Amino acid sequence: MNQQPIIQTADLRKIYGMGDIAVAALDGVSVRIDPGEFVSIMGPSGSGKSTLMNILGCLDRPTEGKYILAGEDVSDLNKEQLAAIRNRQLGFIFQSYNLLSRTTALKNVMLPLLYDQNNHRSNEEREEMALAALTAVGLADRVNHQPNEMSGGQKQRVAIARALINNPSLILADEPTGNLDTKSGYEIMDLMHELHDRGHTIVMVTHEPDIAEHTERVICVRDGKVESDGRDGANHCAQPSPAEGRR
Amino acid sequence: MNFSEILNVAWEGITANKVRSLLTMLGIIIGVAAVIIMIAISAGTEATIAEQINSLGANLIIVTPKRGTPGASRTLLFSDAEAIAEEVHGITGVAAEQNTTTLIVKSSEAAFETTATGTTADFPDVRDVPVGDGRFFTQQELDRTAKVAVLGYGIAIDLFGEQDPIGQTVTIGTTKFTVIGVMAEKGLVADVDYDGRIYIPITVVFQKFAPSQMAGDRVRTIYAQAESQETMDSAILQIESLLARRHDVELDSPDFTVQTQQDIISTQEATTAAFRSLLAWVAGVSLIVGGIGIMNIMLVSVTERTREIGIRQSVGATPNDIRWQFLTEALMLSLVGGLIGVVAGVGGSWIFGASGDMRTVIVPTSILLAFGSAAIVGVFFGYFPANKAAQLDPIEALRHE
Numbered sequence: 122m123n124q125q126p127i128i129q130t131a132d133l134r135k136i137y138g139m140g141d142i143a144v145a146a147l148d149g150v151s152v153r154i155d156p157g158e159f160v161s162i163m164g165p166s167g168s169g170k171s172t173l174m175n176i177l178g179c180l181d182r183p184t185e186g187k188y189i190l191a192g193e194d195v196s197d198l199n200k201e202q203l204a205a206i207r208n209r210q211l212g213f214i215f216q217s218y219n220l221l222s223r224t225t226a227l228k229n230v231m232l233p234l235l236y237d238q239n240n241h242r243s244n245e246e247r248e249e250m251a252l253a254a255l256t257a258v259g260l261a262d263r264v265n266h267q268p269n270e271m272s273g274g275q276k277q278r279v280a281i282a283r284a285l286i287n288n289p290s291l292i293l294a295d296e297p298t299g300n301l302d303t304k305s306g307y308e309i310m311d312l313m314h315e316l317h318d319r320g321h322t323i324v325m326v327t328h329e330p331d332i333a334e335h336t337e338r339v340i341c342v343r344d345g346k347v348e349s350d351g352r353d354g355a356n357h358c359a360q361p362s363p364a365e366g367r368r
Numbered sequence: 369m370n371f372s373e374i375l376n377v378a379w380e381g382i383t384a385n386k387v388r389s390l391l392t393m394l395g396i397i398i399g400v401a402a403v404i405i406m407i408a409i410s411a412g413t414e415a416t417i418a419e420q421i422n423s424l425g426a427n428l429i430i431v432t433p434k435r436g437t438p439g440a441s442r443t444l445l446f447s448d449a450e451a452i453a454e455e456v457h458g459i460t461g462v463a464a465e466q467n468t469t470t471l472i473v474k475s476s477e478a479a480f481e482t483t484a485t486g487t488t489a490d491f492p493d494v495r496d497v498p499v500g501d502g503r504f505f506t507q508q509e510l511d512r513t514a515k516v517a518v519l520g521y522g523i524a525i526d527l528f529g530e531q532d533p534i535g536q537t538v539t540i541g542t543t544k545f546t547v548i549g550v551m552a553e554k555g556l557v558a559d560v561d562y563d564g565r566i567y568i569p570i571t572v573v574f575q576k577f578a579p580s581q582m583a584g585d586r587v588r589t590i591y592a593q594a595e596s597q598e599t600m601d602s603a604i605l606q607i608e609s610l611l612a613r614r615h616d617v618e619l620d621s622p623d624f625t626v627q628t629q630q631d632i633i634s635t636q637e638a639t640t641a642a643f644r645s646l647l648a649w650v651a652g653v654s655l656i657v658g659g660i661g662i663m664n665i666m667l668v669s670v671t672e673r674t675r676e677i678g679i680r681q682s683v684g685a686t687p688n689d690i691r692w693q694f695l696t697e698a699l700m701l702s703l704v705g706g707l708i709g710v711v712a713g714v715g716g717s718w719i720f721g722a723s724g725d726m727r728t729v730i731v732p733t734s735i736l737l738a739f740g741s742a743a744i745v746g747v748f749f750g751y752f753p754a755n756k757a758a759q760l761d762p763i764e765a766l767r768h769e
């Protein structure tokens with residue numbers, strides 16, 4: 122396959138602090154992810170997974186290195202341009218949902234449309250789109266509920282609907298099941314697979330090997346470096362994981 | 369985001385915390401209401417002064433001796449008044465005034481100490497103080513120094529109670545006068561109680577009550593009434609050159625002062641100007657305090673809503689979107705506060721005017737001024753917090769608890 126990668130990074134570095142207390146959260150990460158892939162990122166706590174995701178999600182900028190997203194070098198874009206990329210190209214799913222708490226599910230899902238600088242849709246159009254997205258994640262009956270009236274799984278589904286609304290070329294999820302019980306976690310994973318089957322490119326951070334197992338490719342990160350990258354489930358990840366005994 | 373979307377988001381932000389929004393607006397409400405009420409009060413005071421001055425008499429020219437003129441050997445004389453009446457064109461009447469010293473005034477009923485005002489026959493017309501009962505004295509009575517008196521409305525009651533004063537006798541000092549008239553009620557004008565005055569022919573004052581031997585026919589004030597507003601200027605010029613000639617002084621260093629009501633209004637206005645600027649300062653400061661209140665709350669709000677800002681940024685809000693959101697919130701708070709303030713200010717002015725003895729005149733431009741200031745205050749004090757919000761880093765904002 123010689124198609125254009127959706128993600129191409131070269132030697133990404135992220136240094137926190139200066140001088141003696143400087144910490145390299147990322148220490149030279151070069152990855153390539155092609156359209157349609159479903160990739161898990163694993164690694165011990167503090168290894169730099171979230172740091173990498175935030176840079177891939179254009180929420181943060183690397184100290185050094187290049188990041189080419191869908192053919193566009195985003196390393197040197199300004200805040201406005203990054204905001205536009207986040208709005209149109211990316212859907213971010215967080216461990217802690219990050220929904221507006223006193224706003225209905227519908228309005229939360231509509232939020233990215235509000236900041237879409239290219240398409241000025243009417244309010245009716247936006248509501249219709251949000252309703253469709255909520256229906257797709259199985260929440261048609263919760264549109265007018267606020268996040269604080271919902272379970273964790275429901276909240277995460279609202280967040281997924283929000284991530285999908287602008288039909289992004291890349292979905293990034295940082296431990297989307299991290300705050301959920303096993304059952305809701307699997308429901309969310311089923312949803313992620315469904316999205317993958319529909320052609321979405323997904324990069325997901327997880328701590329749990331059995332969840333990573335479901336994805337076709339697993340990247341292991343340790344000390345800010347890519348330790349291994351393989352298509353044989355989570356097996357190649359060297360670190361002893363408490364979940365290993367569980368399997 | 370288009371305009372209505374920005375408004376919508378800002379409105380949601382404001383209504384999310386209604387009590388706080390209301391408290392924030394309170395500063396602006398008080399500021400705007402204060403500006404309107406303060407201006408209404410000073411406009412009311414001015415209107416009262418203007419009315420009083422106008423009721424001195426229409427198209428009035430007032431001539432007084434200039435106090436402390438170096439080398440001024442002569443002062444204003446009754447003959448000056450006569451000369452003005454004879455020689456100046458464009459005037460309809462001249463009245464001169466000279467008071468007696470303080471004397472005992474007695475009737476059959478009462479006695480007290482006061483001064484009597486010596487004046488001339490034109491006085492009621494020139495000064496716009498009409499006679500209520502009986503008549504004013506005539507030129508003939510003036511010429512023959514008739515011992516007749518016309519009483520102010522109030523002093524007539526003081527001296528004679530229920531009785532008809534006309535035809536009665538009052539003793540002023542040691543001289544007996546026959547009361548021939550009572551003036552209509554006039555009240556207080558520019559601090560002079562017209563109802564408390566006693567008028568006698570000025571010639572009698574010269575004859576009987578001259579303040580000192582040297583005084584002769586000295587007068588305190590000469591009033592001249594111009595035919596119309598148009599003849600005022602020419603009449604003033606004629607009076608000035610006439611008096612300068614008679615007093616043998618240079619026109620540019622006269623020993624007398626010629627004024628109009630307008631001049632007096634200006635002097636009175638100058639005395640209220642200090643008061644007014646103090647009020648304006650108080651009102652302005654309260655608006656600024658209101659603005660600082662908005663800034664304070666907006667800063668707290670930006671800090672509290674850091675996570676919300678991060679969420680909005682993560683789905684594509686640009687720094688500008690965030691800046692507009694918070695700026696619009698601040699502006700909305702101050703405009704809604706301003707609107708309530710206008711209602712409170714107009715209502716407050718009205719209540720002040722209706723209930724107290726303070727007169728208020730609501731000045732339409734003060735409403736614009738106050739409302740406009742509120743808007744400016746909103747933008748000015750809203751910009752800093754809005755900018756702070758706009759500059760937040762998405763990742764740090766999202767991490768904020």
Ligand SMILES: Nc1ncnc2c1ncn2[C@@H]1O[C@H](COP(=O)(O)OP(=O)(O)OP(=O)(O)O)[C@@H](O)[C@H]1O
Nearest residue numbers: 137138144146164165166167168169170171172173
């Ligand atoms: N804002 C920051 N300032 C300083 N150091 C930071 C900051 N954010 C992250 N780090 C450091 O960077 C390293 C990587 O952090 P990161 O959050 O990417 O780890 P992670 O792999 O996501 O961990 P976890 O699995 O616990 O979520 C850690 O050592 C962390 O202490």
Ligand SMILES: [Mg+2]
Nearest residue numbers: 170171172295
């Ligand atoms: Mg993490």
